[in-house]
Amino acid sequence: MTGSVRVPTPSNEPVRDYAPGSAEVVRLRAEIDRVAGQVRELPHVINGERFFAGQQEAVVSPHEHARVLGHITPAGDKQVRAAIDASLAARRDWSMTPWWERAAIFLRAADLVTGKYRDELLATTMLGQSKTYHQAEIDAACELADFFRYNAYSAAAIYDQQPASDPGQWNIMDHRGLEGFVLAITPFNFTAIAGNLPSTPALMGNTVVWKPSEKSALSSDVVMRVFEEAGLPPGVINLVHGDGQSIASQALASEHLAGVSFTGSTAVFRNLWKTTAQHLDTYRAYPRLVGETGGKNAIIAHPSADPEALLVALVRGAFEYQGQKCSAASRAYIPRSVWRRLEDRLADTVANLHIGDVTEHETFVGAVIDETSCTRLEQAFTEAKSLDSHRLLAGGSVRRETGWFVDPTVFVTDDPTAFTMSQEFFGPLLTVHVYDDADWSSILTLADTTSPYALTCSVFATERTAISEALTVLRDTAGMTYVNDKPTGALMGKQSFGGGRASGTNDKTGSPLALQRWVSGRYIKENMNPDLDWNYPYMGTAGH
Structure with a gap:
């Protein structure tokens, strides 16, 4: 092969809707039945x-x-x-x-x-x-x-x-x-x-x-x-x-x-x-060691946050794919003024998420991956329910009869350092800490220091000064920071995924940084006109 080789410029694969009754669903359902x-x-x-x-x-x-x-x-x-x-x-x-x-x-x-x-x-x-x-x-x-x-x-x-x-x-x-x-x-x-x-x-x-x-x-x-x-x-x-x-x-x-x-x-x-x-x-x-190892991802809302956008981010961020994403939202810090408008709607929305067979179109939440995961989450629910610092807002149950189903669960805690705010559970468990509006700045520091992980986080605010402050204080808190968006869903070529601290080596999967880790460079220098005299000019006799 001669000439310069150029790889086609990529674009993201379009996402199909799979609307009920569509041709793409009919084909996929036939394949599901076959498998x-x-x-x-x-x-x-x-x-x-x-x-x-x-x-x-x-x-x-x-x-x-x-x-x-x-x-x-x-x-x-x-x-x-x-x-x-x-x-x-x-x-x-x-x-x-x-x-x-x-x-x-x-x-x-x-x-x-x-x-x-x-x-x-x-x-x-x-x-x-x-x-x-x-x-x-x-x-x-x-x-x-x-x-x-x-x-x-x-x-x-x-x-x-x-x-x-x-x-x-x-x-x-x-x-x-x-x-x-x-x-x-x-x-x-x-x-x-x-x-x-x-x-x-x-x-x-x-x-x-x-x-x-x-x-x-x-x-x-x-x-x-x-x-x-x-x-x-x-x-x-x-x-x-x-x-x-x-x-x-x-x-x-x-x-x-x-x-x-x-x-x-x-x-x-x-x-x-x-x-x-x-x-x-x-x-x-x-050996080169590359790892992405989980997170305890936070959604941090400012008093100027849009409650509608925040609600969507909490539901999707915490409960899509049963919370079994490294980037899933599992803790939230919400100001009291926003929480008053959000609490009932969040509780009602989560309680009515359809749980079941993922081949049914109405299903939003499937099963967790195995019985071990189901048991781990059940134990976390039991421990949280036993604490005076925690109040169950929605969910809190598991069902094992036909599948490993875990209800999307929300706790509210007045202890921002509780185990539910610091430990990863890798399931549909979200814990909310409600803070006084005036404590915004201290909440940012709290969010940064409570968990050992640093994968993703979300900041919700409409005031630009609040966004700027959050991005400064939370600079090392996550490898991927979302503003007014859920902390999941990085898109190849637009946002490269990865985090630091206990979340991994932050090599940014899918980016040139990640590829570079698998290369060992060798420099080759070819001299077209090698020297034929070992002497240097400085070695000449001065004044002669």
Whole structure:
């Protein structure tokens, strides 16, 4: 190939409405019925081959937990070792593949996501992860495709960065992939993240061992087939199902570990970091650690806030996808003057949110991902109800009979440092602290210091001085700050997601910053006119 290669300028994939009775719904409902009517075997994919090993574990639908959708077989040491070996064997050829050919594969994957595989990705995400039509669409179709397209575009910009050269020299930056393999550990809550975490390092010339959540195994299997059909060579991304701790322990013990790309809990990421540190003396190079690890995201309202906009942000921000977003609103600080106009409407709205089967159009809240999550939230409700400082405004119950359903729940507390204001629960639980209007400035400081996380936050105000003050005081409080908007819904190419403190390494998923982490630079200097005399002018005899 000759000439300069330019990646097409990306744009965000349009979000489909899935209005009742529409042609797109008819097609999707048929796919949902097809997926629900079978039990899929979900294999490991290692060096392009499919394997089953060990005892089967069922993959079920959270909102209908008696329905088995598929089976996985947890990987043993043999499968993990094979995945590592396959990654290492594929590394040289893949890293030497021209970047535009690697980019072409993921651009092709984007079109497969939005075309041939769109309905299957949505159906498996809805059934396997209990997402509504809208939540599945913005995740498994739109954001996943956006990741592939915007990452390819950003990669082109990185490879285009070359150093200046003086006359008689040519300086080149060789943007190499890392030496070794990358371990990608992905969560259940976003099919897009499951596809992005292994594909980002792969795009930049790395090979990957991918451990998806067993709770999203159904949609992850489709993502893997998308990669393969798009032309990804065998061994570049190797998928292994199973226990995260066991797989990570073996991968982190390998001298060839080049990096870890992780989204999940803070506790797990810290353990990965500590384990990596224990092996530093054995690694061939220092591994890159990239993590996004949750949040305790606040909505902070000023007395000038618009109650209508605030109500929408609280409901959508806290309860879309059952609050199982790292960015979900889980604490709110509302001035007394606004709360008087908002309290009854918030209580009534939350109490009447439809909970149930996500394939029903009226459903706003599906099921939480599993029984463990259901129990954790039930325990939090019980503890909060026992405190004199807390008043239950809405919800507070769970139901396990047919699915793992947790009522959207709102507590009001007069203790702004309570456990409900500082701990992450990863579910539909929102706690409101009502403050005196005059305490706005001190509330900003309180919001900044109460929680160890720093992922997202929202500021609601119409007075510009209040917005300016909030952005100043809360500068380190979040990696993504929203003004007069809910703290969820970052859009690729417009807002790049990530946070600091206990929320992760803030590498801004989907941006050039995130891609840069998977590159190891090599400068090459070529001298076109090398010196032929080792003497320097200063070595001449003075006065002669």
